[in-house]
Amino acid sequence: MISGEMISKLRTEFSEYLITIKSALNNDNPTIEKTILHTKKVVENIIILADYLELSENEKHLAEIVAQFHDIGRLWLLLHENSETKITDHAEASVEYLKTCQTFVQFDEPTQNIVIQVIKNHNKPDLPRKDGEAILFYVKLLRDADKLDAWRSTAEYVVRKDGKTKLATELSLSEKPVVSQLICKTILNGNIPVKSEIITCNDFIIFRMAWIFELHFKKSFQILNQKQYIRKLYDSLPKNDNVIEIYRMIRIHIENHI
Numbered sequence: 001m002i003s004g005e006m007i008s009k010l011r012t013e014f015s016e017y018l019i020t021i022k023s024a025l026n027n028d029n030p031t032i033e034k035t036i037l038h039t040k041k042v043v044e045n046i047i048i049l050a051d052y053l054e055l056s057e058n059e060k061h062l063a064e065i066v067a068q069f070h071d072i073g074r075l076w077l078l079l080h081e082n083s084e085t086k087i088t089d090h091a092e093a094s095v096e097y098l099k100t101c102q103t104f105v106q107f108d109e110p111t112q113n114i115v116i117q118v119i120k121n122h123n124k125p126d127l128p129r130k131d132g133e134a135i136l137f138y139v140k141l142l143r144d145a146d147k148l149d150a151w152r153s154t155a156e157y158v159v160r161k162d163g164k165t166k167l168a169t170e171l172s173l174s175e176k177p178v179v180s181q182l183i184c185k186t187i188l189n190g191n192i193p194v195k196s197e198i199i200t201c202n203d204f205i206i207f208r209m210a211w212i213f214e215l216h217f218k219k220s221f222q223i224l225n226q227k228q229y230i231r232k233l234y235d236s237l238p239k240n241d242n243v244i245e246i247y248r249m250i251r252i253h254i255e256n257h258i
Contacts, residue, residue, distance in 0.1 A: 006107075013102065018036060021075045025079075041148075042070065042071075045067075046067040047064065050141070063142075065115055066138055069097070069115075069119060073095070076093045091124075098115070098119075118138040140217070143214070144217055147215065148223055150208065151208065151233070155229045173204055179206050179240070183199075193207050206237060206246060209234065209247075222258050230254070
């Protein structure tokens with residue numbers, strides 16, 4: 001069991017680690033605030049999903065833990081003492097941090113294993129279908145909560161003046177005002193594009209729109225529909241037959257799940 005006291009201690013350790021990070025980097029790295037805000041939003045999302053699914057208190061605590069620490073590896077990798085590590089994947093780095101977390105290592109082994117495997121798999125291309133029902137469930141839960149905030153942040157970018165220009169610069173993508181034919185073909189064929197296919201900023205936007213086909217829970221679709229994130233992304237794109245058809249497919253998929 002994960003007690004409320006242990007959850008409180010984990011929250012405190014997380015906050016204290018943020019102070020350490022900010023102090024070490026003089027708070028001048030944009031990744032810090034982005035990761036903090038993203039983590040806060042993902043925790044909020046996963047609690048909403050957990051309440052909707054009527055999870056037990058212990059299950060909700062486990063959901064909060066995987067959300068709270070799923071991206072802490074992004075910050076761990078910024079520290080000088082970790083700069084020479086062979087770890088480059090932020091999910092693996094998050095697990096390395098947890099191994100040093102005083103409260104986390106007090107959990108029983110099965111609980112630790114679930115948290116570690118869920119975090120390790122939250123950004124992988126495929127679901128861990130062979131790792132047991134509990135791990136698969138929490139990976140789905142975390143991925144939905146994670147995607148909902150990624151849609152929020154991307155939508156906020158594209159509605160700003162010069163937002164797409166800044167997004168293209170951040171991601172080192174072309175600002176050419178097109179959506180690549182390969183990206184459209186992949187989505188229209190019922191597949192999710194791979195990152196190597198993304199050339200333009202618009203490719204990235206429609207790639208994120210296509211994430212809808214990997215969403216798992218009815219409540220996630222309801223939140224997405226209410227917030228109108230997909231509509232905002234679509235409105236930012238140049239329109240052609242392929243883009244319009246992809247949006248139509250997405251709208252039908254959302255309607256079928258709400």
